[in-house]
Structures are given as structure tokens and as C-alpha cells.
Amino acid sequence: xxxxxxxxxxxxxxxxxxxxxxxxxxxxxxxxxxxxxxxxxxxxxxxxxxxxxxxxxxxxxxxxxxxxxxxxxxxxxxxxxxxxxxxxxxxxxxxxxxxxxxxxxxxxxxxxxxxxxx
Amino acid sequence: xxxxxxxxxxxxxxxxxxxxxxxxxxxxxxxxxxxxxxxxxxxxxxxxxxxxxxxxxxxxxxxxxxxxxxxxxxxxxxxxxxxxxxxxxxxxxxxxxxxxxxxxxxxxxxxxxxxx
Numbered sequence: 479x480x481x482x483x484x485x486x487x488x489x490x491x492x493x494x495x496x497x498x499x500x501x502x503x504x505x506x507x508x509x510x511x512x513x514x515x516x517x518x519x520x521x522x523x524x525x526x527x528x529x530x531x532x533x534x535x536x537x538x539x540x541x542x543x544x545x546x547x548x549x550x551x552x553x554x555x556x557x558x559x560x561x562x563x564x565x566x567x568x569x570x571x572x573x574x575x576x577x578x579x580x581x582x583x584x585x586x587x588x589x590x591x592x593x594x595x596x
Numbered sequence: 597x598x599x600x601x602x603x604x605x606x607x608x609x610x611x612x613x614x615x616x617x618x619x620x621x622x623x624x625x626x627x628x629x630x631x632x633x634x635x636x637x638x639x640x641x642x643x644x645x646x647x648x649x650x651x652x653x654x655x656x657x658x659x660x661x662x663x664x665x666x667x668x669x670x671x672x673x674x675x676x677x678x679x680x681x682x683x684x685x686x687x688x689x690x691x692x693x694x695x696x697x698x699x700x701x702x703x704x705x706x707x708x709x710x711x712x
Contacts, residue, residue: 491659511699512700514703516601519687519691519706519708520705520706521600521602521703521706522640522660522689522691522701522703523703524700524701524702527700568639581628582628582693583642584630584642584691584701585642586639586640587639588638588639589637589638589639591665
């Protein structure tokens with residue numbers, strides 16, 4: 479079964495400092511990994527994904543994430559946080575197996591609230 | 597990126613009535629759409645996978661007769677909450693993917709259901 483863990487309910491950083499939001503995953507096959515951001519009472523916005531290739535993935539709004547197979551992690555990072563980055567962040571995983579039995583459903587972590595203070 | 601439209605964004609209804617929520621993929625065809633439910637300050641819980649032209653696949657613990665899903669075309673899926681009760685009040689979010697295997701999911705803006 480697929481699962482995702484985001485160990486921190488909340489991350490607090492000062493504006494201009496680097497930020498990291500942690501994510502670890504469990505999947506039987508090759509993982510497809512995603513990060514999404516959610517603002518209050520809104521849907522989710524896609525930030526970035528890892529499917530294959532380079533372990534360091536760059537995404538929207540200056541975010542990046544590093545896939546680490548040995549540690550089964552996919553932490554989200556940004557070199558310099560902005561106050562406007564404050565939001566709820568979700569890591570998600572799906573099984574990369576290609577076949578008719580795979581519906582491609584995405585399983586989400588519990589979410590991490592990022593608070594960036596001026 | 598691709599656009600998914602969800603309607604209505606907010607709905608208030610009386611207990612015992614049924615409510616329909618629509619999810620449309622505006623600029624791509626989606627053979628599969630997903631319906632999630634989100635409680636305040638919690639994660640998204642997958643309710644069901646909606647398949648165009650066939651029955652939806654429900655996750656364990658989700659009542660099929662309570663949450664009716666219809667995927668009548670490649671661009672439209674609907675979720676009907678039947679005989680709604682206050683405990684059904686929640687934020688419902690649909691999503692769709694433009695590429696079969698490697699594409700990311702695109703999400704609607706969500707529908708806030710309040711049952712009085």
C-alpha cells in the first residue's frame with residue numbers, strides 16, 4: 479500500500495531564510511512524487527513532480543525538491559522564503575507501475591503548514 | 597497548466613436534501629477523475645475514482661449510495677451527496693489528470709458543503 483508521511487504539522491521560518499518541508503513515502507513500485515500547495519478555502523496548486531531522471535527537481539515559485547531513494551524521502555526546499563509562501567503544503571505519491579490495474583490515484587500526506595514571518 | 601472547474605464553490609442545504617457538485621476539465625479530456633474530501637486542517641481523503649463510461653471505484657469506508665458519482669463524458673464528473681446530514685459538511689475537491697501515467701493531477705477550487 480502507498481503512504482506518505484509529513485512529520486511536521488508546522489514549519490516556521492523567517493523571511494529570506496531557507497526552508498525545508500519534509501516528506502517520506504512508501505510505495506511498492508517506482509514512486510511518482512508530487513508537491514502541492516493549498517491556500518485557505520482553495521483547491522490545490524501543483525508545484526513540482528518527480529517521475530524519473532535527475533533527483534533534484536525544480537518547480538514553480540522557486541521551489542525545488544530532492545528525491546532520495548535510499549531514504550525514501552522527497553523534501554521540499556526553497557533557498558529564500560517569502561511571506562507569500564505561507565500556506566499548507568502537501569506531499570503526494572502514486573505507484574508508477576504502468577498497467578490497467580493502476581488507476582493512478584494519488585495518496586496525500588497529512589500536510590504541513592508553512593509560516594513565513596517578516 | 598490544465599484547468600479543472602468545480603461548481604458550486606459553496607452550497608448550504610437543509611438536512612435530508614441532495615446536493616450535486618460538478619467537476620469539469622476545461623481544456624483536456626479526462627478519462628479518470630478523482631474525488632477527495634477534506635476536513636478542516638486535515639489532509640485530503642480519497643473518496644472515489646470516477647471512470648468515464650463505467651462505475652466509480654470507491655475507497656473503503658465510503659458509502660456508494662450516499663455519494664453518487666457519475667462520469668458521463670470525458671470532461672464532466674458529478675458527485676451527488678444524497679440525503680445530506682450535518683456530518684456530510686466538508687470541503688469536497690475534484691481532480692483530473694491530462695496524461696495517463698506521468699501527469700500531475702489538476703485540482704478544482706473545491707466545494708464547501710454546509711448541511712444545516
